[in-house]
Amino acid sequence: MKRAIFNAINNDELEMYYQPKFNPVTEEVTGLEAFVRWNHPDGHQLQAGEFIHVIEKDSELSLALDNWVLNHTLAQATDWTDKQYGLEFISINLSSWIQTDALTSIINNALTNTAYPSNKLSFECPWRILEMDTTLTTKTMRKIRESGACIITDGAPLDASALITARNTPIKLSKVCYTTLHKLIDESGVKAVSTQIRNWKKSGIKIAAVGVENDSEHELARQIDCHLSQGNRFKAPLSATDITALLVMIMETKIAFGI
Template sequence: MFSDIFDVAKDVAVTNQYEEIENIRCAFKNDEFVLYYQPKINMRTNQIVGLEALIRWDHPQKGILPPAAFLPVIEQNTLLIELGEWVIKAALNQLSSWSKSGIEMPISVNISPLQLQQTDFVDRLTLIFKSHPHFKAGQIEFEILETSALDDIKIVKSVVEKCHELGVVFSIDDFGTGYSSLTYLKKLPTEYLKIDRSFIRYMLTDHDDRSIVMGIIQLAKTFERTVIAEGVETIAHGEKLLTLGCKLAQGFGISKPMPAKEFPGWLGHWTHNNEWQILSDPE
């Protein structure tokens, strides 16, 4: 009897997942996905050094939904690859649009293990870049989630190296939260490490979190990587990070993710007056 109940529950779960995937597929076909952009700054110079593109679902009934509401559903489905390619193309289109307005700003996008480990990933990426002739080396950065399961690190390393030849830079995202931190750091030729927000949030009051942040910053120096702090919520966090040797930051304290149309106005305000100027060098 219990096995029958279990089988019924399993069937219901599978059916629900199928329906969720189909809903996401329909949303993709109906152009309901959009990119929001969150700035990254150099706290020492007060300059914007780039933007992270973050996908959102502009749901017709529920409004703007974060990636946690839909990406986990398709993490093992080929739809994730289609969506990932759309993100790259949308970011490239945005680069072109901003460039016409005099805004030159590199954009980083999150890349899933499923997409990165496709045998034709580099070939498809090459075709995408060829269809966007305005693309310049260094304008696109791929963020690899540190908790991602990369099946064959040697193959991924080769893919990263080939992407470098195309002008793409890489970062390890959410560094310190998974079991593969040191393996990825040692074997993947990335340019950046992003310290996970969970360590940044309480670093001012929690000695252990502060020690972890210090350790990651030292690791980055040892392996010649540039470190970026995620989840920076206050100027006090920024001040402490600077004393520890971390200049680059991203978080709600600087700006929440925003639609592309809002960024030029935000940038203009930032350039003329922002409270983070207090941390910059007087020179």
């Protein structure tokens, strides 16, 4: 599997897909999350979840993948920025968080190569990686934050213990799955969950609802003061070509209606 993934990187079998992130109040597309896909030679397209477990166990492989993802995503994002499609940020999932110097080096090189503005860039770190090695992962986060990029975590619980951990990092946004939010609401009520979200916000960390599948889930995300809403309610992750067509349509609609 490791050999096959290295071949995928070298043989251009990988492709980036993108999913819109919405402001739940204005319904504006404010940003995109980048996802890597593997167009396997056997004809199947694999999502990152199907091979990330192999990558995270190999430092050379994880850096090689992150380097490929960074350069391809930032090149595409630079093109969208140059065409003024109105995106506020793009977020990228990384796998080599505990390799501080090597990771920050490839990030800085990618920013230099593409001239993409770092203040429009976010990097996503799974909460499980932060828990595995809080000290080293936090060190990497701080080094990346120096570039001007934002730090996001995914999968953190909303409890007080998690907030204490997150508060000691440069994390500015925490993604929580809608099913987790719904379970918490069933257990404690909307008011209690809204209070938890406000506590995170007071500590400088906004909450995004992910896995939002329909209008009622999107509306609930708005009610409990989530900063962003993301999921298949609007679109599953799309290829760069399809996302470009979507961004063009949004821009042309705004121009037509004078928005």
